[in-house]
Amino acid sequence: MSxxxxxxxxxxxxxxxxENVPLRxxxxxxxxxxxxxxxxxxxTSLVETALADQxxxxxxxxxxxxxxxxxxxxxxxIAYKGKRVKPLTAREVEEVYSLRxxxxxxxxxxxxxxxxxxxxxxxxxxxxxxxxxxxxLEGLVAGDEAFHRTLIEIADHDLLAAxxxxxxxxxxxxxxxxxxxxxxxxxxxxNHPPIVDALAARDMDRAVNLISAHTRxxxxxxxxxxxxxx
Amino acid sequence: MSxxxxxxxxxxxxxxxxENVPLRxxxxxxxxxxxxxxxxxxxTSLVETALADQxxxxxxxxxxxxxxxxxxxxxxxIAYKGKRVKPLTAREVEEVYSLRxxxxxxxxxxxxxxxxxxxxxxxxxxxxxxxxxxxxLEGLVAGDEAFHRTLIEIADHDLLAAxxxxxxxxxxxxxxxxxxxxxxxxxxxxNHPPIVDALAARDMDRAVNLISAHTRxxxxxxxxxxxxxx
DNA sequence: GTCAAATGAATTGTCGACAACATCCAGACT
DNA sequence: AGTCTGGATGTTGTCGACAATTCATTTGAC
Numbered sequence: 001m002s003x004x005x006x007x008x009x010x011x012x013x014x015x016x017x018x019e020n021v022p023l024r025x026x027x028x029x030x031x032x033x034x035x036x037x038x039x040x041x042x043x044t045s046l047v048e049t050a051l052a053d054q055x056x057x058x059x060x061x062x063x064x065x066x067x068x069x070x071x072x073x074x075x076x077x078i079a080y081k082g083k084r085v086k087p088l089t090a091r092e093v094e095e096v097y098s099l100r101x102x103x104x105x106x107x108x109x110x111x112x113x114x115x116x117x118x119x120x121x122x123x124x125x126x127x128x129x130x131x132x133x134x135x136x137l138e139g140l141v142a143g144d145e146a147f148h149r150t151l152i153e154i155a156d157h158d159l160l161a162a163x164x165x166x167x168x169x170x171x172x173x174x175x176x177x178x179x180x181x182x183x184x185x186x187x188x189x190x191n192h193p194p195i196v197d198a199l200a201a202r203d204m205d206r207a208v209n210l211i212s213a214h215t216r217x218x219x220x221x222x223x224x225x226x227x228x229x230x
Numbered sequence: 231m232s233x234x235x236x237x238x239x240x241x242x243x244x245x246x247x248x249e250n251v252p253l254r255x256x257x258x259x260x261x262x263x264x265x266x267x268x269x270x271x272x273x274t275s276l277v278e279t280a281l282a283d284q285x286x287x288x289x290x291x292x293x294x295x296x297x298x299x300x301x302x303x304x305x306x307x308i309a310y311k312g313k314r315v316k317p318l319t320a321r322e323v324e325e326v327y328s329l330r331x332x333x334x335x336x337x338x339x340x341x342x343x344x345x346x347x348x349x350x351x352x353x354x355x356x357x358x359x360x361x362x363x364x365x366x367l368e369g370l371v372a373g374d375e376a377f378h379r380t381l382i383e384i385a386d387h388d389l390l391a392a393x394x395x396x397x398x399x400x401x402x403x404x405x406x407x408x409x410x411x412x413x414x415x416x417x418x419x420x421n422h423p424p425i426v427d428a429l430a431a432r433d434m435d436r437a438v439n440l441i442s443a444h445t446r447x448x449x450x451x452x453x454x455x456x457x458x459x460x
Numbered sequence: 461g462t463c464a465a466a467t468g469a470a471t472t473g474t475c476g477a478c479a480a481c482a483t484c485c486a487g488a489c490t
Numbered sequence: 491a492g493t494c495t496g497g498a499t500g501t502t503g504t505c506g507a508c509a510a511t512t513c514a515t516t517t518g519a520c
Contacts, residue, residue, distance in 0.1 A: 058505045071301040080472055080511045095389040102336040159325040288475045310481050310502055
Protein backbone atom coordinates (compact mmCIF):
# COMPACT_ATOMS: atom_id res chain seq x y z
CA MET A 1 0.00 0.00 0.00
CA SER A 2 1.39 3.34 -0.97
CA UNK A 3 1.44 6.29 1.36
CA UNK A 4 -1.02 8.31 -0.71
CA UNK A 5 -3.90 5.88 -0.26
CA UNK A 6 -3.45 5.67 3.48
CA UNK A 7 -6.22 8.03 4.52
CA UNK A 8 -9.06 7.01 2.18
CA UNK A 9 -10.84 4.23 4.05
CA UNK A 10 -10.95 5.47 7.63
CA UNK A 11 -10.64 9.15 8.49
CA UNK A 12 -7.42 9.08 10.41
CA UNK A 13 -5.56 11.92 11.92
CA UNK A 14 -2.42 13.24 10.34
CA UNK A 15 0.47 11.41 11.89
CA UNK A 16 2.83 12.90 9.37
CA UNK A 17 4.77 11.07 6.71
CA UNK A 18 6.15 7.63 7.51
CA GLU A 19 9.80 8.34 7.94
CA ASN A 20 11.99 5.63 6.59
CA VAL A 21 15.09 6.57 8.46
CA PRO A 22 18.30 5.15 6.99
CA LEU A 23 20.27 2.92 9.31
CA ARG A 24 23.18 5.32 9.37
CA UNK A 25 20.93 7.96 10.90
CA UNK A 26 19.53 5.58 13.49
CA UNK A 27 23.02 4.46 14.41
CA UNK A 28 24.26 8.04 14.53
CA UNK A 29 21.38 9.01 16.81
CA UNK A 30 22.03 6.15 19.19
CA UNK A 31 25.73 6.87 19.36
CA UNK A 32 25.13 10.59 19.72
CA UNK A 33 22.72 10.05 22.58
CA UNK A 34 25.23 7.80 24.30
CA UNK A 35 27.96 10.38 23.94
CA UNK A 36 25.86 13.34 24.99
CA UNK A 37 24.49 11.52 28.02
CA UNK A 38 28.02 10.75 29.12
CA UNK A 39 27.54 7.01 28.77
CA UNK A 40 30.28 7.01 26.13
CA UNK A 41 33.04 9.02 27.74
CA UNK A 42 35.60 11.10 25.88
CA UNK A 43 38.50 8.93 24.83
CA THR A 44 36.38 5.79 24.43
CA SER A 45 37.49 3.85 21.39
CA LEU A 46 34.85 3.12 18.77
CA VAL A 47 35.52 -0.04 16.77
CA GLU A 48 33.41 -0.47 13.67
CA THR A 49 33.25 -4.25 13.75
CA ALA A 50 32.28 -4.33 17.43
CA LEU A 51 29.54 -1.74 16.96
CA ALA A 52 28.29 -3.54 13.86
CA ASP A 53 27.94 -6.75 15.88
CA GLN A 54 26.24 -5.04 18.79
CA UNK A 55 23.68 -3.31 16.60
CA UNK A 56 23.24 -6.15 14.11
CA UNK A 57 24.02 -4.11 11.04
CA UNK A 58 26.92 -4.20 8.65
CA UNK A 59 29.90 -1.91 8.93
CA UNK A 60 28.80 0.44 6.15
CA UNK A 61 26.09 2.28 8.09
CA UNK A 62 28.33 2.31 11.16
CA UNK A 63 31.09 3.99 9.18
CA UNK A 64 28.71 6.59 7.82
CA UNK A 65 27.22 7.22 11.24
CA UNK A 66 30.67 7.77 12.70
CA UNK A 67 31.43 10.18 9.89
CA UNK A 68 28.29 12.10 10.82
CA UNK A 69 29.45 12.29 14.42
CA UNK A 70 32.84 13.38 13.21
CA UNK A 71 31.20 16.34 11.50
CA UNK A 72 29.42 17.10 14.71
CA UNK A 73 32.85 17.25 16.30
CA UNK A 74 32.09 14.45 18.74
CA UNK A 75 34.35 11.78 17.27
CA UNK A 76 37.79 11.78 15.70
CA UNK A 77 39.42 9.27 13.39
CA ILE A 78 43.04 8.28 13.16
CA ALA A 79 43.66 6.48 9.90
CA TYR A 80 44.23 2.74 10.18
CA LYS A 81 44.35 3.05 13.95
CA GLY A 82 40.93 3.74 15.28
CA LYS A 83 38.11 6.10 16.00
CA ARG A 84 37.31 7.45 19.42
CA VAL A 85 35.12 9.87 21.24
CA LYS A 86 36.98 13.14 20.99
CA PRO A 87 38.73 13.91 24.26
CA LEU A 88 37.69 17.16 25.89
CA THR A 89 40.56 19.46 26.61
CA ALA A 90 40.35 22.67 28.57
CA ARG A 91 41.29 24.51 25.41
CA GLU A 92 38.47 22.95 23.48
CA VAL A 93 35.94 23.85 26.14
CA GLU A 94 37.14 27.43 26.04
CA GLU A 95 36.83 27.45 22.28
CA VAL A 96 33.35 25.99 22.31
CA TYR A 97 32.07 28.60 24.71
CA SER A 98 33.79 31.52 23.06
CA LEU A 99 32.47 30.54 19.64
CA ARG A 100 29.03 30.11 21.12
CA UNK A 101 29.28 33.63 22.49
CA UNK A 102 30.11 34.96 19.04
CA UNK A 103 27.16 33.09 17.53
CA UNK A 104 24.68 34.37 20.07
CA UNK A 105 25.97 37.91 19.89
CA UNK A 106 25.51 37.73 16.14
CA UNK A 107 21.97 36.49 16.60
CA UNK A 108 21.19 39.32 18.99
CA UNK A 109 22.59 41.92 16.62
CA UNK A 110 20.62 40.51 13.75
CA UNK A 111 17.39 40.38 15.70
CA UNK A 112 17.67 44.02 16.71
CA UNK A 113 18.86 45.23 13.31
CA UNK A 114 16.00 43.55 11.52
CA UNK A 115 13.45 44.45 14.15
CA UNK A 116 12.38 40.85 14.68
CA UNK A 117 9.64 40.17 17.25
CA UNK A 118 10.98 38.44 20.35
CA UNK A 119 7.78 37.22 21.99
CA UNK A 120 8.72 33.63 21.25
CA UNK A 121 11.43 33.94 23.90
CA UNK A 122 8.98 34.61 26.74
CA UNK A 123 7.68 31.06 27.03
CA UNK A 124 11.09 29.43 27.60
CA UNK A 125 11.81 32.09 30.22
CA UNK A 126 8.65 31.23 32.11
CA UNK A 127 9.40 27.54 31.86
CA UNK A 128 12.85 28.06 33.30
CA UNK A 129 11.63 30.14 36.22
CA UNK A 130 9.07 27.50 37.03
CA UNK A 131 11.64 24.70 36.76
CA UNK A 132 14.01 26.59 39.02
CA UNK A 133 11.24 26.99 41.59
CA UNK A 134 10.59 23.24 41.47
CA UNK A 135 14.30 22.46 41.74
CA UNK A 136 13.88 20.62 38.43
CA LEU A 137 17.28 20.47 36.76
CA GLU A 138 16.11 18.57 33.70
CA GLY A 139 13.37 21.07 33.08
CA LEU A 140 15.74 23.96 33.49
CA VAL A 141 18.22 22.53 31.03
CA ALA A 142 15.44 21.88 28.52
CA GLY A 143 14.19 25.43 28.96
CA ASP A 144 17.66 26.84 28.55
CA GLU A 145 18.16 24.96 25.33
CA ALA A 146 14.73 26.07 24.08
CA PHE A 147 15.57 29.67 24.88
CA HIS A 148 18.86 29.71 23.03
CA ARG A 149 17.57 27.64 20.14
CA THR A 150 14.71 30.05 19.73
CA LEU A 151 17.09 32.98 19.91
CA ILE A 152 19.07 31.53 17.04
CA GLU A 153 15.98 30.58 15.08
CA ILE A 154 14.36 33.99 15.10
CA ALA A 155 17.64 35.43 13.86
CA ASP A 156 16.53 33.74 10.61
CA HIS A 157 19.95 32.61 9.44
CA ASP A 158 20.12 28.98 8.36
CA LEU A 159 23.88 28.76 8.30
CA LEU A 160 24.17 30.30 11.74
CA ALA A 161 21.49 27.91 13.00
CA ALA A 162 23.30 24.89 11.61
CA UNK A 163 26.64 25.98 13.07
CA UNK A 164 25.09 26.75 16.43
CA UNK A 165 23.30 23.42 16.53
CA UNK A 166 26.51 21.54 15.92
CA UNK A 167 28.28 23.56 18.58
CA UNK A 168 25.50 23.08 21.09
CA UNK A 169 25.93 19.32 20.87
CA UNK A 170 29.30 19.69 22.49
CA UNK A 171 27.88 21.94 25.15
CA UNK A 172 25.42 19.18 25.92
CA UNK A 173 28.31 16.79 26.25
CA UNK A 174 30.20 19.12 28.55
CA UNK A 175 27.18 19.74 30.73
CA UNK A 176 26.48 16.03 31.04
CA UNK A 177 29.88 15.57 32.63
CA UNK A 178 29.30 18.37 35.07
CA UNK A 179 28.14 17.46 38.55
CA UNK A 180 24.74 18.53 39.71
CA UNK A 181 25.74 20.76 42.58
CA UNK A 182 27.58 23.06 40.19
CA UNK A 183 24.28 24.46 39.01
CA UNK A 184 22.58 27.39 40.66
CA UNK A 185 19.15 26.94 39.16
CA UNK A 186 17.65 30.19 40.32
CA UNK A 187 20.57 32.26 39.04
CA UNK A 188 20.52 30.62 35.63
CA UNK A 189 16.79 31.07 35.19
CA UNK A 190 16.79 34.70 36.25
CA ASN A 191 19.54 35.50 33.79
CA HIS A 192 17.30 35.20 30.77
CA PRO A 193 14.35 37.59 31.14
CA PRO A 194 16.57 40.72 31.13
CA ILE A 195 17.96 39.58 27.78
CA VAL A 196 14.48 39.44 26.32
CA ASP A 197 13.70 42.87 27.76
CA ALA A 198 16.80 44.39 26.20
CA LEU A 199 15.94 42.79 22.86
CA ALA A 200 12.39 44.05 23.04
CA ALA A 201 13.67 47.54 23.84
CA ARG A 202 16.02 47.29 20.83
CA ASP A 203 18.85 48.25 23.13
CA MET A 204 21.81 46.81 21.24
CA ASP A 205 24.55 47.51 23.75
CA ARG A 206 22.64 46.17 26.71
CA ALA A 207 21.46 43.06 24.87
CA VAL A 208 24.93 42.24 23.58
CA ASN A 209 26.48 42.77 27.00
CA LEU A 210 23.89 40.59 28.70
CA ILE A 211 24.15 37.68 26.26
CA SER A 212 27.91 37.94 26.36
CA ALA A 213 28.02 37.92 30.13
CA HIS A 214 25.57 35.04 30.26
CA THR A 215 27.73 32.87 28.04
CA ARG A 216 30.88 33.76 29.94
CA UNK A 217 29.31 32.86 33.25
CA UNK A 218 28.70 29.36 31.97
CA UNK A 219 32.27 29.03 30.87
CA UNK A 220 33.52 29.79 34.38
CA UNK A 221 31.87 26.67 35.75
CA UNK A 222 33.76 24.14 33.77
CA UNK A 223 37.48 23.96 34.50
CA UNK A 224 37.17 21.28 37.15
CA UNK A 225 34.71 19.37 35.02
CA UNK A 226 37.47 18.88 32.50
CA UNK A 227 39.95 17.73 35.05
CA UNK A 228 37.71 14.75 35.72
CA UNK A 229 37.68 13.55 32.14
CA UNK A 230 41.27 13.76 30.92
CA MET B 231 54.97 3.77 -11.93
CA SER B 232 54.38 3.63 -8.25
CA UNK B 233 55.37 6.41 -5.95
CA UNK B 234 57.88 4.32 -4.03
CA UNK B 235 60.17 3.68 -6.98
CA UNK B 236 60.17 7.26 -8.10
CA UNK B 237 63.12 8.66 -6.20
CA UNK B 238 65.48 5.78 -5.55
CA UNK B 239 68.02 6.38 -8.26
CA UNK B 240 68.67 10.05 -7.64
CA UNK B 241 69.34 11.46 -4.17
CA UNK B 242 66.16 13.23 -3.35
CA UNK B 243 65.53 15.97 -0.89
CA UNK B 244 63.23 15.52 2.04
CA UNK B 245 59.70 16.02 0.82
CA UNK B 246 58.33 14.81 4.09
CA UNK B 247 56.71 11.48 4.83
CA UNK B 248 54.97 9.75 1.99
CA GLU B 249 51.38 10.34 2.79
CA ASN B 250 49.20 7.48 1.89
CA VAL B 251 46.08 9.45 1.24
CA PRO B 252 42.88 7.41 1.36
CA LEU B 253 40.93 7.31 -1.86
CA ARG B 254 37.99 9.12 -0.33
CA UNK B 255 40.23 12.10 0.34
CA UNK B 256 41.65 12.07 -3.18
CA UNK B 257 38.17 11.86 -4.62
CA UNK B 258 36.91 14.60 -2.31
CA UNK B 259 39.79 16.85 -3.34
CA UNK B 260 39.15 16.31 -7.03
CA UNK B 261 35.46 16.97 -6.69
CA UNK B 262 36.04 19.96 -4.46
CA UNK B 263 38.46 21.47 -6.93
CA UNK B 264 35.95 20.94 -9.71
CA UNK B 265 33.22 22.62 -7.72
CA UNK B 266 35.33 25.52 -6.50
CA UNK B 267 36.69 26.21 -9.96
CA UNK B 268 33.15 26.38 -11.29
CA UNK B 269 33.64 23.38 -13.56
CA UNK B 270 30.90 21.60 -11.62
CA UNK B 271 28.13 24.16 -11.47
CA UNK B 272 25.57 24.46 -8.68
CA UNK B 273 22.67 22.13 -9.36
CA THR B 274 24.79 19.55 -11.17
CA SER B 275 23.69 16.07 -10.23
CA LEU B 276 26.33 13.77 -8.76
CA VAL B 277 25.69 10.09 -9.41
CA GLU B 278 27.80 7.70 -7.40
CA THR B 279 28.00 4.96 -10.00
CA ALA B 280 28.93 7.38 -12.76
CA LEU B 281 31.66 8.99 -10.68
CA ALA B 282 32.93 5.59 -9.61
CA ASP B 283 33.28 4.58 -13.26
CA GLN B 284 34.97 7.82 -14.26
CA UNK B 285 37.51 7.64 -11.47
CA UNK B 286 38.00 3.88 -11.55
CA UNK B 287 37.22 3.30 -7.91
CA UNK B 288 34.33 1.61 -6.21
CA UNK B 289 31.34 3.44 -4.87
CA UNK B 290 32.43 3.31 -1.23
CA UNK B 291 35.11 6.00 -1.42
CA UNK B 292 32.88 8.07 -3.66
CA UNK B 293 30.11 7.99 -1.09
CA UNK B 294 32.47 8.99 1.68
CA UNK B 295 33.96 11.75 -0.43
CA UNK B 296 30.52 13.13 -1.14
CA UNK B 297 29.74 13.04 2.55
CA UNK B 298 32.88 15.08 3.16
CA UNK B 299 31.73 17.64 0.62
CA UNK B 300 28.32 17.64 2.23
CA UNK B 301 29.95 18.67 5.49
CA UNK B 302 31.74 21.39 3.62
CA UNK B 303 28.32 22.58 2.57
CA UNK B 304 29.09 22.15 -1.12
CA UNK B 305 26.81 19.20 -1.84
CA UNK B 306 23.36 18.17 -0.69
CA UNK B 307 21.70 14.77 -0.67
CA ILE B 308 18.07 13.91 -1.26
CA ALA B 309 17.41 10.38 -0.07
CA TYR B 310 16.86 7.81 -2.80
CA LYS B 311 16.82 10.57 -5.38
CA GLY B 312 20.27 11.88 -5.81
CA LYS B 313 23.06 14.12 -4.73
CA ARG B 314 23.85 17.43 -6.35
CA VAL B 315 26.06 20.44 -6.07
CA LYS B 316 24.21 22.71 -3.69
CA PRO B 317 22.48 25.50 -5.58
CA LEU B 318 23.54 28.99 -4.59
CA THR B 319 20.69 31.21 -3.57
CA ALA B 320 20.91 34.90 -2.85
CA ARG B 321 19.95 34.14 0.72
CA GLU B 322 22.77 31.69 1.09
CA VAL B 323 25.30 34.13 -0.26
CA GLU B 324 24.13 36.72 2.24
CA GLU B 325 24.44 34.18 5.03
CA VAL B 326 27.91 33.11 4.01
CA TYR B 327 29.22 36.66 4.00
CA SER B 328 27.49 37.71 7.20
CA LEU B 329 28.80 34.68 9.06
CA ARG B 330 32.24 35.33 7.69
CA UNK B 331 32.02 38.84 9.03
CA UNK B 332 31.19 37.50 12.49
CA UNK B 333 34.14 35.10 12.32
CA UNK B 334 36.63 37.74 11.31
CA UNK B 335 35.35 40.22 13.86
CA UNK B 336 35.80 37.57 16.49
CA UNK B 337 39.35 36.94 15.31
CA UNK B 338 40.14 40.64 15.46
CA UNK B 339 38.76 40.97 18.96
CA UNK B 340 40.70 37.98 20.14
CA UNK B 341 43.94 39.18 18.59
CA UNK B 342 43.66 42.54 20.31
CA UNK B 343 42.47 41.15 23.64
CA UNK B 344 45.32 38.67 23.82
CA UNK B 345 47.87 41.11 22.49
CA UNK B 346 48.93 38.81 19.67
CA UNK B 347 51.68 40.03 17.31
CA UNK B 348 50.33 40.84 13.86
CA UNK B 349 53.52 41.02 11.81
CA UNK B 350 52.58 37.89 9.91
CA UNK B 351 49.87 39.92 8.19
CA UNK B 352 52.33 42.31 6.53
CA UNK B 353 53.61 39.87 3.91
CA UNK B 354 50.20 39.08 2.41
CA UNK B 355 49.49 42.81 2.26
CA UNK B 356 52.68 43.43 0.28
CA UNK B 357 51.89 40.53 -2.02
CA UNK B 358 48.45 41.91 -2.73
CA UNK B 359 49.68 45.41 -3.48
CA UNK B 360 52.24 43.99 -5.88
CA UNK B 361 49.67 41.76 -7.56
CA UNK B 362 47.29 44.70 -7.94
CA UNK B 363 50.07 46.69 -9.61
CA UNK B 364 50.69 43.85 -12.04
CA UNK B 365 46.98 43.48 -12.74
CA UNK B 366 47.39 39.89 -11.55
CA LEU B 367 43.98 38.68 -10.40
CA GLU B 368 45.15 35.21 -9.42
CA GLY B 369 47.91 36.64 -7.29
CA LEU B 370 45.55 39.05 -5.64
CA VAL B 371 43.06 36.35 -4.77
CA ALA B 372 45.83 34.17 -3.37
CA GLY B 373 47.09 37.09 -1.31
CA ASP B 374 43.62 37.86 -0.06
CA GLU B 375 43.11 34.32 1.08
CA ALA B 376 46.54 34.28 2.73
CA PHE B 377 45.71 37.48 4.58
CA HIS B 378 42.42 36.28 5.96
CA ARG B 379 43.69 32.79 6.69
CA THR B 380 46.57 34.27 8.62
CA LEU B 381 44.21 36.57 10.48
CA ILE B 382 42.21 33.57 11.62
CA GLU B 383 45.29 31.53 12.42
CA ILE B 384 46.93 34.06 14.71
CA ALA B 385 43.65 34.30 16.60
CA ASP B 386 44.74 30.84 17.85
CA HIS B 387 41.31 29.25 17.95
CA ASP B 388 41.12 25.83 16.30
CA LEU B 389 37.36 25.66 16.20
CA LEU B 390 37.09 29.11 14.70
CA ALA B 391 39.76 28.19 12.16
CA ALA B 392 37.93 25.04 11.14
CA UNK B 393 34.61 26.84 10.81
CA UNK B 394 36.17 29.67 8.85
CA UNK B 395 37.93 27.27 6.52
CA UNK B 396 34.72 25.48 5.69
CA UNK B 397 32.96 28.78 5.12
CA UNK B 398 35.74 30.11 2.94
CA UNK B 399 35.29 27.18 0.57
CA UNK B 400 31.93 28.57 -0.37
CA UNK B 401 33.36 32.02 -0.82
CA UNK B 402 35.82 30.47 -3.26
CA UNK B 403 32.92 28.95 -5.11
CA UNK B 404 31.04 32.23 -5.23
CA UNK B 405 34.10 34.12 -6.43
CA UNK B 406 34.76 31.60 -9.16
CA UNK B 407 31.37 32.36 -10.61
CA UNK B 408 31.96 36.07 -10.54
CA UNK B 409 33.12 37.74 -13.73
CA UNK B 410 36.52 39.29 -13.87
CA UNK B 411 35.53 42.88 -14.48
CA UNK B 412 33.72 42.98 -11.15
CA UNK B 413 37.05 43.20 -9.37
CA UNK B 414 38.75 46.47 -8.59
CA UNK B 415 42.17 45.11 -7.79
CA UNK B 416 43.69 48.29 -6.47
CA UNK B 417 40.78 48.95 -4.13
CA UNK B 418 40.81 45.46 -2.70
CA UNK B 419 44.53 45.47 -2.08
CA UNK B 420 44.55 48.85 -0.40
CA ASN B 421 41.79 47.81 1.97
CA HIS B 422 44.04 45.54 3.97
CA PRO B 423 46.99 47.53 5.32
CA PRO B 424 44.78 49.83 7.43
CA ILE B 425 43.38 46.76 9.16
CA VAL B 426 46.86 45.66 10.12
CA ASP B 427 47.66 49.15 11.37
CA ALA B 428 44.57 49.23 13.56
CA LEU B 429 45.41 45.80 14.94
CA ALA B 430 48.98 46.81 15.66
CA ALA B 431 47.71 49.93 17.43
CA ARG B 432 45.36 47.73 19.49
CA ASP B 433 42.53 50.02 18.44
CA MET B 434 39.57 47.67 18.87
CA ASP B 435 36.83 49.91 17.49
CA ARG B 436 38.73 50.91 14.40
CA ALA B 437 39.89 47.36 13.66
CA VAL B 438 36.42 45.91 14.06
CA ASN B 439 34.88 48.60 11.89
CA LEU B 440 37.46 48.11 9.17
CA ILE B 441 37.20 44.35 9.00
CA SER B 442 33.43 44.60 9.12
CA ALA B 443 33.32 47.15 6.32
CA HIS B 444 35.76 45.10 4.26
CA THR B 445 33.59 42.00 4.44
CA ARG B 446 30.45 43.96 3.66
CA UNK B 447 32.02 45.51 0.59
CA UNK B 448 32.60 42.08 -0.84
CA UNK B 449 29.01 41.11 -0.25
CA UNK B 450 27.79 44.06 -2.31
CA UNK B 451 29.40 42.68 -5.41
CA UNK B 452 27.50 39.48 -5.67
CA UNK B 453 23.78 39.82 -6.34
CA UNK B 454 24.13 39.66 -10.10
CA UNK B 455 26.58 36.78 -9.85
CA UNK B 456 23.84 34.73 -8.26
CA UNK B 457 21.32 35.61 -10.92
CA UNK B 458 23.53 33.85 -13.44
CA UNK B 459 23.59 30.54 -11.60
CA UNK B 460 20.02 29.89 -10.50
C1' DG C 461 72.23 -9.43 25.47
C1' DT C 462 70.75 -6.30 21.87
C1' DC C 463 69.03 -4.79 17.79
C1' DA C 464 66.71 -5.63 13.42
C1' DA C 465 63.67 -8.08 10.61
C1' DA C 466 59.67 -11.02 10.25
C1' DT C 467 55.28 -12.34 11.82
C1' DG C 468 50.67 -11.84 13.58
C1' DA C 469 46.72 -9.49 15.47
C1' DA C 470 43.66 -5.59 15.27
C1' DT C 471 41.58 -2.09 12.70
C1' DT C 472 40.30 0.62 8.94
C1' DG C 473 40.06 0.91 3.66
C1' DT C 474 38.08 -0.81 -0.62
C1' DC C 475 35.43 -3.69 -3.50
C1' DG C 476 31.55 -5.94 -6.12
C1' DA C 477 26.92 -7.60 -5.66
C1' DC C 478 22.37 -7.30 -4.25
C1' DA C 479 18.25 -4.96 -1.85
C1' DA C 480 15.21 -1.05 -1.14
C1' DC C 481 13.10 2.78 -2.75
C1' DA C 482 11.25 6.40 -5.87
C1' DT C 483 10.05 7.84 -10.47
C1' DC C 484 8.35 7.29 -14.94
C1' DC C 485 6.03 5.02 -18.66
C1' DA C 486 3.18 1.78 -20.93
C1' DG C 487 -0.87 -0.66 -21.06
C1' DA C 488 -5.26 -2.33 -19.27
C1' DC C 489 -9.61 -1.18 -17.46
C1' DT C 490 -13.56 1.88 -16.65
C1' DA D 491 -10.51 10.11 -22.52
C1' DG D 492 -9.03 9.40 -18.08
C1' DT D 493 -7.16 6.79 -14.41
C1' DC D 494 -5.31 3.18 -12.08
C1' DT D 495 -1.94 -0.69 -12.07
C1' DG D 496 2.13 -2.94 -12.83
C1' DG D 497 6.63 -3.25 -14.31
C1' DA D 498 11.05 -1.22 -16.03
C1' DT D 499 14.66 1.86 -14.85
C1' DG D 500 17.76 4.62 -12.22
C1' DT D 501 19.59 5.77 -7.86
C1' DT D 502 20.88 5.24 -3.22
C1' DG D 503 21.12 1.87 0.87
C1' DT D 504 23.19 -2.25 2.84
C1' DC D 505 25.86 -6.28 3.02
C1' DG D 506 29.81 -9.65 3.44
C1' DA D 507 34.42 -10.52 1.97
C1' DC D 508 39.01 -9.25 1.14
C1' DA D 509 43.09 -5.86 0.95
C1' DA D 510 46.05 -2.50 3.17
C1' DT D 511 48.07 -0.50 7.00
C1' DT D 512 49.68 0.00 11.64
C1' DC D 513 51.46 -1.59 15.95
C1' DA D 514 53.13 -4.99 19.13
C1' DT D 515 55.49 -9.26 19.63
C1' DT D 516 58.35 -12.65 18.58
C1' DT D 517 62.12 -14.52 16.31
C1' DG D 518 66.69 -14.64 14.69
C1' DA D 519 71.39 -13.18 13.76
C1' DC D 520 75.40 -11.19 15.57
